[in-house]
Structure formats: structure tokens, C-alpha cells
């Protein structure tokens with residue numbers, strides 16, 4: 274039986290990729306820095322992240338790769354090892370990496386690292402597919418503390434238009450590309466079904482938890498201070514995030530794509546559905562199938 278290797282398997286998307294491969298009956302090997310607490314489905318072989326672990330790449334048909342590192346340095350040996358051991362890689366890029374733009378000309382460091390990894394993969398001899406998703410719906414959980422504490426979400430760039438995507442829709446596409454033919458050399462731009470400002474996203478979450486919520490606009494500097502004081506928010510990420518928002522705000526509003534529907538046969542999931550699944554994470558009602566931490570077993574359709 275083919276084995277599929279999933280990097281970042283405890284992350285927003287990787288966990289869904291593992292689940293979907295498992296549901297499809299595939300053999301799954303997954304990486305985690307803390308295998309003992311990864312909480313992945315029974316039968317998944319969890320290895321400590323390093324791919325130098327003996328046997329880590331044996332028998333791997335295809336790998337799902339994402340890039341959590343703050344440098345592209347570790348990519349070369351990793352991709353060389355993959356190219357020797359396996360046939361296909363599906364890479365989830367990020368950071369606003371622009372297609373067809375050289376790494377050094379990308380708009381920010383995160384985009385540069387991701388574009389570097391894309392380039393290494395494209396030149397590796399592997400069959401590759403790049404997934405370029407829009408903003409994850411899970412990012413709205415950054416507001417969960419404020420929503421638990423009151424009815425107002427404070428932040429900057431409230432009128433910024435996004436096309437938020439459900440992480441499980443990304444996973445559904447990833448599994449198609451990992452397991453099926455016809456995706457080699459393709460770069461898919463994935464979005465959710467709707468264009469929503471940040472303020473509109475807050476309203477949708479309010480509807481899901483049965484409590485009207487409103488947005489209060491902060492200046493960039495106020496937001497930077499708020500994020501820096503938030504223990505749940507990574508210290509070094511506030512400027513990257515706000516720079517990213519500033520770039521997005523200066524660009525034309527993002528376009529929606531039909532890639533999720535085209536590739537999985539099911540429409541992209543609206544934020545209202547994601548928010549209902551994760552209501553408990555915002556202090557809303559716990560749904561019967563939820564685990565209380567915002568994770569639920571979703572439909573097993575697409576992918």
C-alpha cells in the first residue's frame with residue numbers, strides 16, 4: 274500500500290490532510306516535534322520531525338509539505354531527501370508569495386522563504402503541485418479572547434476585504450493532488466466562497482454564536498500595541514501581519530476562484546459553517562459533535 278507523508282500534521286491544515294487520507298484508507302506517516310501528544314488518528318505512524326530518522330521516507334509515494342520555518346535554509350536538504358525517496362510533493366505555499374516572481378523580488382520575508390521553497394521543489398525533479406490558499410478562517414480565532422470577553426472586536430484594517438477559506442477545503446484539495454493524477458506542475462489558487470471584510474467576518478461569527486458583535490477600528494500603532502500585549506500572539510509576528518494587511522489594503526480586492534469546487538466537486542465552505550463548527554472556541558454553544566476546543570469532525574464528502 275502507498276504511504277503518504279504529511280508535514281505539519283498537527284497544524285490547521287496538516288491535521289485535516291491526515292484525517293482525510295485516513296478516511297480514504299491510505300497509510301499515513303506524519304511528522305510532529307511532539308509525537309507523544311500529536312493526537313492523530315489511530316493507525317497513523319508519527320515520527321519526530323527530523324527526516325533523518327531511519328526509515329522516515331521509506332516507501333513514501335507522496336508528501337504534503339508546508340513551511341513553518343522562519344528561513345528557507347533547511348529546505349534544500351529536505352527537498353533533496355524527498356526527491357531521492359519519493360515521487361510527488363504537494364506544497365502549501367504562503368506569505369503572499371507571488372507566482373512567477375523570483376524569491377529575492379517577493380514583497381516580504383515570509384513570501385521570500387515560501388518562494389524559495391517553491392523554486393527548489395520545481396527544480397527537484399519531483400512531480401509537484403503548489404497550493405496557494407487565501408487567508409485561513411482559523412485566523413479569526415485570534416479574536417476569540419476579545420469575543421469571549423465582550424461584544425466588541427478591536428483591530429486595524431476592518432474594511433480590508435479577504436476571501437477566507439476553510440482549512441478542510443485546502444486539505445480536500447491537497448488529498449486530491451496527493452492521490453490522483455493530473456496535478457503535476459500545477460499551481461492552484463484557493464479561496465473561500467465569499468469576499469468579506471474583517472468587520473463582516475466578525476458579524477458572521479456573532480450570528481454563529483448568537484450574540485451581535487461589532488468591530489472597533491484601531492490605528493495600526495494601537496493594533497500593534499494590542500497584539501504585542503496579547504500572550505497568545507507570537508511576539509515577532511505583529512509587524513509581519515500588519516505589513517501584510519497594508520499590502521493587501523493597497524492592492525485591488527482579491528478575486529474569488531472556483532478551484533475548490535473544480536478540484537473536489539464540492540463548493541467552498543462559507544464562514545458561517547466554519548463559525549458554527551468553532552462556536553465553542555468563541556465562547557458560543559458547544560455543538561454535539563464538537564470537542565470543545567473548536568475542532569469537529571466535518572463532512573467527509575469532498576476530497
Ligand SMILES: NC(=O)c1ccc[n+]([C@@H]2O[C@H](COP(=O)([O-])OP(=O)(O)OC[C@H]3O[C@@H](n4cnc5c(N)ncnc54)[C@H](OP(=O)(O)O)[C@@H]3O)[C@@H](O)[C@H]2O)c1
Pocket residue numbers: 280281282283284285286287304305306307311322339340341342365366367368383405406407408409412
Ligand atoms: N494563516 C493563513 O491565513 C495562511 C494563509 C495562506 C498560507 N498560510 C501558510 O500556511 C502555513 C501554516 O499552515 P498551518 O496553519 O496549517 O500550520 P500551523 O497550524 O501553524 O502548524 C504548523 C505545524 O508545523 C509543525 N512545525 C514543525 N516545525 C515547526 C516550527 N519550527 N515552528 C512551528 N511549527 C512547526 C508544528 O507541528 P508540531 O508542533 O507537532 O511539530 C505545527 O503543527 C504557513 O506556511 C503559512 O504561511 C497561512
